[in-house]
Amino acid sequence: MPELPEVETVARTLAPHVTGWRVEAVDVRDRRCLHPLTLPLETLAGLTFADVRRRGKLLLLEVRRDGEGGGGGPMVLAVHLRMTGALLPHGVETSGTADGHGLAPSPGPHTRCVLTLARGKERQWLFFDDIRTFGKMLLATPDILQRWDFWRELGPEPLDIGADELARRLRGKRAIKAVLLDQTIIAGIGNIYADESLFAAGIAPQRKADSLKPEEVARLHKELQAVLQQAIEQCGTSFRNYRDANGNAGAFQNQLLVYGQGGKPCPRCGRKLSKATVAGRGTVFCRHCQA
DNA sequence: AGCGGGACCTGTGGGC
């Protein structure tokens, strides 16, 4: 379930694998992985990856034309991993086989798209694997991005905003957890880091956002940034099948205080952690420590 | 306006 720290980790680990590599072939094996607004992925052929960035939970693979300009502005391959998506580089061939192209690795049952990448005589393959098929790829110009509601309305990065701006944005009658999960309020928070930051801040997830006192919002701001920062340092949370671009699991699951811990003792007071549905999501919290 | 619920998916795990 890649959220901000996991997507950040993927961006950091994927960038050195693909930057400077040209797309030689595109094989969309399951069209369900394509976003409705996408340009044909085949458009990527002949283009070169320039960088990999992250915005919220979105992975942004920036693409440039080889050689001189000649029209066409920049493009980006935006990838939303949703629940189970993964971008995995495979099999760099440096020495080359008889045909000098190397052998493409076999796609798995959940491989939705394969990009063949070339750099000089080297070849590698970038797999988009996704068990649940919720993930989406969108090849877009800046114009297309602006036509995408999700992109246009995406809130600010939680690590970039100050306590005052967060306070301004956390308004409304909704439960604070629903507000944290709303990508138009702030970008990148999912179920794990919503529960963890609310526990760390001592705020009950079902509290109305409007009911938070200024000092509570300040605490939430501090703890949200701390939790995200720690999770990034631990390369994210691998609760089920999340892996970074090197195939490595994260380590933050060992530091989760409440997520997935329903029924176990609260790490602060020892009472049993409660489970409930808030904002339509499984939610774990401590009735005693979170007011 | 905001919430609940369903849809999209498939692997996992708990209960019987």
Place this chain on the structure above:
DNA sequence: TGCCCACAGGTCCCGC
């Protein structure tokens, strides 16, 4: 042991 069903959750969409 084996089967069935609930559950996991990010986002969109519909209805109340």
